[in-house]
Amino acid sequence: MSMKALLSLSRRPSRLLMGGTALAGLVATSLAATPALAAEAVDKPAPVADLVKAVNIPYDRFTLPNGLTVLVHTDRKAPVVAVSVWYAVGSKNEPRGRTGFAHLFEHLMFYGSEHVSGNFFAPLSEVGATDMNGTTWLDRTNYFETVPTGALDRALMMESDRMGYLLPAMTQARLDAQRAVVKNEKRQGDNQPFGLVDYEKLETLYPAGNPYHHSTIGSMDDLDKASLDDVKGWFRDHYGPNNAVLVLAGDIDLATAKDKVTHWFGSIPAGPKVQPVKVPIVPLKAPVEKTIHDSVATTRVYRMWAVPGLDNPQYLPLSIGATILGGLASSRLDDALVRGRQIAIATEANTETFAQGAQFVVSADVKPGQDAKVVGAALDAEIARLIAQGPTADELQRATMAYVSTQIRALESVGGNSGKAPTLAEGLLYSGDPAHYRTELEAAAKVTAADVQAAMKTWLSHPVFALTVEPGTRTAGGENRGGDDALPPAQPAPPVANTAATTPSADRSTLPAAGDIPPLPFPAIxxxxxxxxxxxxxxxxxxxxxxxxxxxxxxxxxxxxxxxxxxxxxxxxxxxxxxxxxxxxxxxxxxxxxxxxxxxxxxxxxxxxxxxxxxxxxxxxxxxxxxxxxxxxxxxxxxxxxxxxxxxxxxxxxxxxxxxxxxxxxxxxxxxxxxxxxxxxxxxxxxxxxxxxxxxxxxxxxxxxxxxxxxxxxxxxxxxxxxxxxxxxxxxSWKVPVSAAPVKNFAVAVPQPRARILLVDRPGVPQAQIEAGELLDAKGTDDLVNLRTANQVLGGDFLARLTSNLREDKGWSYGVYSMIGQREQQVAFRIYAPVQTDKAGPAIAELRKEVTGYLGTSGTKPVELGWAATGSARKLPGMFETSGGLLEGIAGIIQFKRPDDWYTRLPERYRALTTTDLDKAARAKLDPSHLMWVVVGDAAKIRPQLQDLGLPVDEVKATD
CATH class of the missing domain: 3.30.830.10 (Metalloenzyme, LuxS/M16 peptidase-like)
Incomplete structure (x- = not known):
């Protein structure tokens, strides 16, 4: 299956399978091997219906008196537990003047509560949490982490503390810091090629005042106007336990879950119930045609419609229809426009499906020298042909097989963005049934050609939004977009029923211990x-x-x-x-x-x-x-x-x-x-x-x-x-050639290191992209554990110094990282730092200061050693939970010439590391005077900022 199919077949944007998924592994649900799925050679593919029968995620359910719904799934394959908390609040719940609040709050809830001071990532990293993040979308906000079994109490204490005890720690300084981070996240998204398309799509397909009309990240104006009282009020109105679903999946059972969840969450009072939101799907009254310009290499032609979401059964045949049209490697669009007439270099069709609506999006990248109008007409003709004729039996079989197999593979892990915990939570939150995944798979296996044809005829016969994006200079960016002044005003929250706590408050004076680290379950090779x-x-x-x-x-x-x-x-x-x-x-x-x-x-x-x-x-x-x-x-x-x-x-x-x-x-x-x-x-x-x-x-x-x-x-x-x-x-039976195997020539002299800045001009873009690097006297086959752990402290982790400086302290960037390359021969050290344009020069100065300081008088601190080394040891079980993670681990052992027990010995090595070990490794290999800097951005605004850095500046072009 092509990666395009994986992307197209995702049920909704929150479950996208991104690049590398095919290498990341296979399904890891609680599947019982049935006779239909016995590991025997077959001449024909197994029927889709038989595959669906084998999918099962058994769960238990209970509800606390305060309204918190809890789902529990037991999976003992690894000593880890996925913790997933889903709140029934997303950007569709935002009133006039408060766009972006749901997403802003996702950030704020990571930065301290009454009993957990500071960054939430630090105590979770210390205990070895993996898949640790939060996301916001139109219909929900979620927070998730997968932790070693012994660290479950810590995770539950922290999740409950931000649910019930966040406001005492909310300050103006924290609001201002995270507001700056979110604004840079918005700029970073807008700065990508085709970064303005989402604004065009939502603003056109959903009329002003529709809850899906504005983007989840919101408008700069609304973010700027958010006061501390506004933000506190938003929390009180939406984040009570009765508006949340908690899922525990992994090395856990019902009795243990009830005990621990009641202990940590039981005393939190219920809050106002989030009120239902209506999202009407109103087709366009007339076709809309629009052309915009962007920093893109080729013209792209879109056709878009607003179509039903998960609350309407037609979403499924529409999704399968999109797959047939442009989601398979052998899709109709590829066959006709790319391989056939050769007027496009790529095509795609998918449905971006939400709880109460969806977008049916078709696109084609115009082959250089071809006419965009001709390509658009060809798109229209293929869409019309599918509506008129319906899919063939073979197309339907391939599309449903792709749909089902993609969804099964998405259930590989217990947590993360697409594993079993979020699947159960999403089913309950959106469809009222944790097992909705199974209902959906069974329905997919039964979809007929007539179903697909009827759904597409019903919805794609409405007027279309035809958008063309052409190469050129943007006439407007996204700075002033993302809001909606037609939204209804904020309404008082409904009264809260008297739900006196029946559970005594837990002792929150100290964080629960991390628990013992069990032996790493890495199988024999x-x-x-x-x-x-x-x-x-x-x-x-x-x-x-x-x-x-x-x-x-x-x-x-x-x-x-x-x-x-x-x-x-x-x-x-x-x-x-x-x-x-x-x-x-x-x-x-x-x-x-x-x-x-x-x-x-x-x-x-x-x-x-x-x-x-x-x-x-x-x-x-x-x-x-x-x-x-x-x-x-x-x-x-x-x-x-x-x-x-x-x-x-x-x-x-x-x-x-x-x-x-x-x-x-x-x-x-x-x-x-x-x-x-x-x-x-x-x-x-x-x-x-x-x-x-x-x-x-x-x-x-x-x-x-x-x-x-x-x-x-x-x-x-x-x-x-x-x-x-x-x-x-x-x-x-593949015979070895008689000729000698070729050899790669690494005996090539590399340039002498020379600190300088290479500036690539991109007029008018909202951000500066900074990259820096130097070659190290080290090979990937060397033992680089100490050096890589030192890099975790400097820039290789969300808690590292580079991100702490430019994101958390300064608010100039959405995220900054450094890395040590994974190459068999000479490796490089690299820094990645997208920053707002007016801070490009100061950002380079700060990055140089951090690197120099770490290698000089400000070496590794004991607390940094704790989350970088001990945390890395605790993360190993989560890293190898999936088949894909295990395969990557084994392949790495062979490629980099490591002993078979490399990973089983790593926990003890990490625990034995000292701050001196990390400092010695970093100082032996890194040299800040060798760093070469590349900056991509608006040179007219950036060049003056570089004058005081003491580095030569050369303006260059990206290599052709």
């Missing part, structure tokens, strides 16, 4: 060797009937020929266009029928191909993977089109603020002739890609993707004995 010498590494995960197989080659974009960056990336794109036996459409349809995700991926040192398969369809899926890897079609008729797509991607990366910065930074650090001297995307330069031929790619495939450079990794509900014959059949 089993090994085998195929007849042609390919090494196989296996780990069993028996909880679910799924299997992940990764075939990794010692190649990567570091193996691109000198002067031809982007070769490997272009080859992978062309490989996705079919095998010798199957053309692009046939290959895509074969994957979709099986519910199999086959993903090609590129890194600096490795080229990989991963299969995420349903157990019932494993044998044919594995055969398809083998054909994909070993026998690519590489057809001439596909080559020119794929090359155009990569050239468009290069242009798009140059328009993206972060992408443009990295296209400058890496060639400057390593030198353009070095294997690592290209942007981390690996897509190359215009000149190099333009010069490539189909034969160039075929030669690279033959030279680098060969069995003596391959390793196979398998994680899933099977055994090595069962897997080896299938792998032997699929890959064991």
């Amino acid at each position: 089993e090994r085998a060797t195929l007849s042609n010498g390919i090494k196989v590494y296996f780990a069993r995960r028996s909880a679910v009937p799924t299997v992940a197989v990764r075939v990794a080659f010692d190649a990567g974009y570091a193996a691109d020929p000198v002067g031809a960056p982007g070769t490997e990336a272009l080859l992978l794109k062309l490989m996705d266009e079919g095998t010798e036996k199957l053309d692009a459409i046939e290959l895509a349809r074969a994957r979709e029928r099986l519910g199999a995700a086959i993903t090609a991926y590129s890194g600096p040192d490795q080229t990989g191909f991963q299969l995420d398969a349903l157990d019932a369809n494993l044998a044919p899926s594995l055969s398809l993977l083998s054909d994909f890897v070993r026998h690519p079609g590489l057809r001439d008729k596909d080559f020119a089109r794929v090359k155009d797509q990569q050239l468009a991607a290069i242009d798009a990366e140059g328009q993206d603020p972060d992408g443009a910065a990295l296209r400058v930074l890496y060639p400057a650090l390593y030198g353009p002739g070095h294997p690592y001297g290209t942007a981390p995307s690996g897509i190359g330069t215009r000149a190099a890609v333009t010069a490539m031929t189909r034969d160039t790619l075929a030669a690279w495939h033959q030279a680098w993707l060969r069995p003596d450079r391959a390793s196979i990794f398998v994680v899933g509900d099977t055994t090595l004995d069962a897997m080896k014959p299938m792998l032997e059949k699929s890959f064991g």
Whole structure:
């Protein structure tokens, strides 16, 4: 399944499966292996209905006297518990003058309560919390973390404290600090290519005064006007326990949950009940056409409609219709506009589904040289054809298989954004039933072609919003958008019923202890060797009937020929266009029928191909993977089109603020002739890609993707004995070439480090993108545990010094991070810092001060060691909870030449670290005088700020 399918098939924006999901793992629900899903070879895909029958998330439910609803799901596969708190308040509940309040409060609730002073991330990081965050959307606000079982009391105490005891800690200073952070988050979103489209979409499809008309982040004016009394009143009116759902999922049982939840939440009084909000879906009265300009590489044409949400059963056939239209790798739009007429370089269709409404969005990126009006007409024709004819039986099967398999994979973890805890909470909050996921899957399995046709005819025959985004200078940004003066005024909260607490208040004088750290449940790595010498590494995960197989080659974009960056990336794109036996459409349809995700991926040192398969369809899926890897079609008729797509991607990366910065930074650090001297995307330069031929790619495939450079990794509900014959059949017959394997040349001199600023001009943008880097005297295969832990203190964690300075103290940025590269050879240290334009120069000064101070007289503090080292040890069980996390861990052990017990030994190593260890590692490798800086932004406003930094400034262009 293509990544586009994963994105399109997400049920709603809060559950999007982002880039890398196919590599992140497979389903981890409480699935019982049924006869229909036995791990046996099958000639045909398992019926969708049989897959649905196997999905089950058993839960218990209870409600406290104060109205808090609690759901409990037991899953003992790892010693962790997911804590997920969902409040029935989102941006749709905001009255006139208070847009952005729900999201602003999401931030404020992380920054101290009466009994938990300061940042909530610190005490949770100390106990090893993973998947720790909060999000706000139109219909809800949620907070979540996954903690080791022994730390559950701490998590519950903190969640209950911000629910019941937040206001005593609310100060004007905290409000001002988080208001500044939110405003920078708004600027950062607006600064992205196509960053203004969401404003256009909501403001056009929903009339003024509709609760979905304004954006969740709100308007700058409303954020600026928010007073401390306004904010306190908003909390009192919305965040009571009777407006919340708490889910505990993982290493927990009902009796324990009742005891702990009652202890921590039972004394919190109920608050006013959040009143229902009506969100009418009113089709446009007449078509709307609009063209805007933005810093984009190619013209994009949109067609949009407002359609029903989760409260109307037609949302499901509409979503499946969007998948058929533009959500599959073999979608109608791709087949007609991209592969057929070749007038577009990419297409997409999806439904962005909320509780009470949705947007049906279709788009196409216009191929350079083509007419946007012609592309728009072609979109219209394909939409009309699907409405008139309905989907075929095969399209429906592939779309529903994709829908069901995507939703199943989203349930891999117990928590996070899309695991079992949020799935149960969302079902109850939006649909009144925690098991709504199952109702939805069963309904998807029963959707007919007539259902899809009828739903699309009903809603897409209404007038359309046709938006075109063309390259150019923005005439207006998002600074003054996101609000709605037509919203109704604030109303007094309804009276609160007398709900005297029946539970005594818990002792909140100290934070609960973290509990003991249990041994890390990292399974043994089993090994085998195929007849042609390919090494196989296996780990069993028996909880679910799924299997992940990764075939990794010692190649990567570091193996691109000198002067031809982007070769490997272009080859992978062309490989996705079919095998010798199957053309692009046939290959895509074969994957979709099986519910199999086959993903090609590129890194600096490795080229990989991963299969995420349903157990019932494993044998044919594995055969398809083998054909994909070993026998690519590489057809001439596909080559020119794929090359155009990569050239468009290069242009798009140059328009993206972060992408443009990295296209400058890496060639400057390593030198353009070095294997690592290209942007981390690996897509190359215009000149190099333009010069490539189909034969160039075929030669690279033959030279680098060969069995003596391959390793196979398998994680899933099977055994090595069962897997080896299938792998032997699929890959064991692959003969090793007679010629010697090529070798990557890292004996290339890198430039002498020279501190300077490279300025890339982007007139009129609302933010400056800062990147900095230096090469280290270290390889990825070295033992860098101490150095990486030191980086956690400096900039590698949300609690780190760089973020604390520019986000929390100054309010100049939404987030700042530093990182140590994951490369087998020489690694780089890098800083990422998007900041408001008027603070670009001061931000660089502050970043330099922080790095210099940490390496000088202000080394690691004991409290920092606590959350960076001890916290890292406690996070390990959460890191390997999923099959995907386990596969990544095993692959990393092999790639970076680590012993099998690397991760099981890490907790003790972390606990033994001292502040001196971290300071010594950082001072030995980092040198602030070697940092090279890249700034992408409005040069006219930024250049004067750089004059007092004492660094030479050169204005450059992002590499073509």
